[in-house]
Amino acid sequence: MNNARANILARLWTAISPDDLAPFESSVAGSALELSRTERVARLKQRMEAMHAEVVITSANGWIDALKATLRQRLLNGLLYAPDTALGKALAAVWDSDLPPLVGYTETIEQCKERLFAIDASITSTQGGLADVGALILWPDSDEPRLMSLAPALHIAVLDAAKIHDSLAQAIAHEHWREKMPTNILLISGPSKTADIELVLTFGVHGPKELIVLILDG
Template identity: 40%
Template sequence: MSAKERILAKLGHSLAGTTPLADDYDEALLTEPWTYAPEQRIPRLRELLEAVHGETQLTTTTDWPARVVEALTARGIDELLISPDTPHGQQFASHLADQAKAIRLKAYDRPVEEWKDELFFNTPASLTGTLGGIAATGSLIMWPTTTEPRLMSLVPPLHIALLKASEVYDNLYTVLQAQSWAAGLPTNALLVSGPSKTADIQQTLAYGAHGPKELIVLILEDA
């Protein structure tokens, strides 16, 4: 028997002869203080994101690629990291082809060890989707996958994230229930509440020290 098995066995034996306590947990204590009228969710999320230097824009499911091009052009960026295997990656690539825009698309299509220097030092911007947003904290929900690895949202100086307006929830508990997280959690889940920020011992706040210096959230209204 391994050490782990011995520990688990002791824990199991320690329950012998005990009576389980009734689960009288009141979920309202966790959810009601952070519940909003439907029309308040997006304004609150935008307010909290913009309070920490995030940028938000309302757009539509058809117009968002043009907003991405505008953001890149305004910053003099001519290269974007995307996932060509996602619907939004394909939509953006199609938009560039139709508009003949001079933006080079880069795919995260190999192990990070094979292109670490290029990813960390020569990839100025990335585009990713999200799993939703949380109004209570002004957060984006992201589940990294092999299609859109975690470093896509954590490394490039500019991160552009797509968020469906219909997927903005009141609070994290509501998200867990609505999306059935208990049925299968990812290896890791990210809650992004603005650009990367840190403070030194003198409490001087700096952005971009350990991740994206800019975050643009395009909120896609269902039109």
């Protein structure tokens, strides 16, 4: 295998031309989008709804009630949550007995895979959003593991309106991603979908069938 590395790199380094080593002048200027907070919220909502996400604009005080109202309309066997996050603690403090029980993601995947795949719904925080394309940014971590936004059929995401960026380029720059890339970053624009049969768009193929976004605005 070491031979392969040496051979490939030798071939490339040998064939490199003076042109390749000359400075590369960029002729292209990026066009930056500049939106107000209201526009960012509106655009993200419109784009994500077009991708069949359900977007609810609520407030820092009202979101748990909005969540409860949504959950009461459904028959769910549980809500997977992250007990150690601020969001998780807020939920646990005011959870009602008629709601689907909160289930903490507290064990490793090896210990809980089957149970995890059997839970109907999950709730996660988000790192932010992208207004231009309509997407959530998730930085899963030890408290909110990666499968939380993938395995359950319903994923509920809580998004702070102040953390919606104009674009991915802006998010990368403003949050200095390159200096602190986590294990995994996800952009999510809606529920899982496919068009592999006759290009007919259908939702909920392998990931969540439904995505609900609660935007905390004010």
